[in-house]
Structure formats: structure tokens, C-alpha cells
Amino acid sequence: MGFFQRVGNALARFMYGRNGADHLGLTMIWTAVVLSVINVFVRQSAVASILNLLSTVLMFWALFRMFSRNLPKRRAENAKFMEKIWWPVKSRISTVRQQKQDKEHKYFTCPNCGTVCRVPRGKGKIVITCPKCHGEIRGKT
Secondary structure: HHHHHHHHHHHHHOOOOOOOOOOOHHHHHHHHHHHHHHHHHOOOOHHHHHHHHHHHHHHHHHHHHOOOOOOHHHHHHHHHHHHHHHHHHHHHHHHHHHHOEEEEEEEEEOOOOOOEEEOOOOOOEEEEEEOOOOOEEEEOO
């Protein structure tokens, strides 16, 4: 058994029963890294101190969560993060990406209710009736 394999086995034994890295922990680590990079370019010492403190707190909190043995509490925190932040942001990003890739349709958002309406491109100026609130949307395809 090689050195690296022994180290890997020791790390696996150490992490057994601990939370490890989840979406919330990784998001906190990446946020701390981004704040540290921003801190490099900040000239004001007060702002730099606040960014440095925030980055350090996020990093220690992420490490605490990774090494925690209170699995039900950490999983509940991660589930709440996924429900309130991760999935809405991810679904919004994927929707925008899908709409940009769709070259055959134009998307309009109803100003009254926020419903997204899809119409074919190349029809000129049109008036769309919202299927939800029956409001009018004017636009050019």
C-alpha cells in the first residue's frame, strides 16, 4: 500500500460520520474566495477589514459544517438553502439559457402577472393576450 493510499484511507476514516462538503458549504467557500479576491483590490482599510472578517468567518463556518457530526442539523440547513436559494437560482439560470438558445420563438413577460408568453419569431408587431390575466402585451417579434 502506497503512501497516498494510506493517507486517503486515514482521511476517509476521519471523515466517517461527519457531514463533509455539501452545496451550502461549497457555496460558502466560493463566496469566501470571491470576497478575498475583491479584498485584494479594495483600497479603503475599513472596507478591507470588513471583507477580510466576513471571508474568514465564512471559511471557518464552512469548515465547522464539514467536520460536524450533527448530521440531521447540517442536512436540514443544507435542505433549507437548496429550497430557498439554490433551486430558484438554478431554475432561473436554466430558463434564461433555454430562452436564449430558442431561436424560433420570442418570449414576453406580462407586466400585470409576470407570466411568460412564447410567440413565434418573424410575425412583426403583435398584441398578445395573457392567458392568465387577459392583459395585453404589445411587442415586435
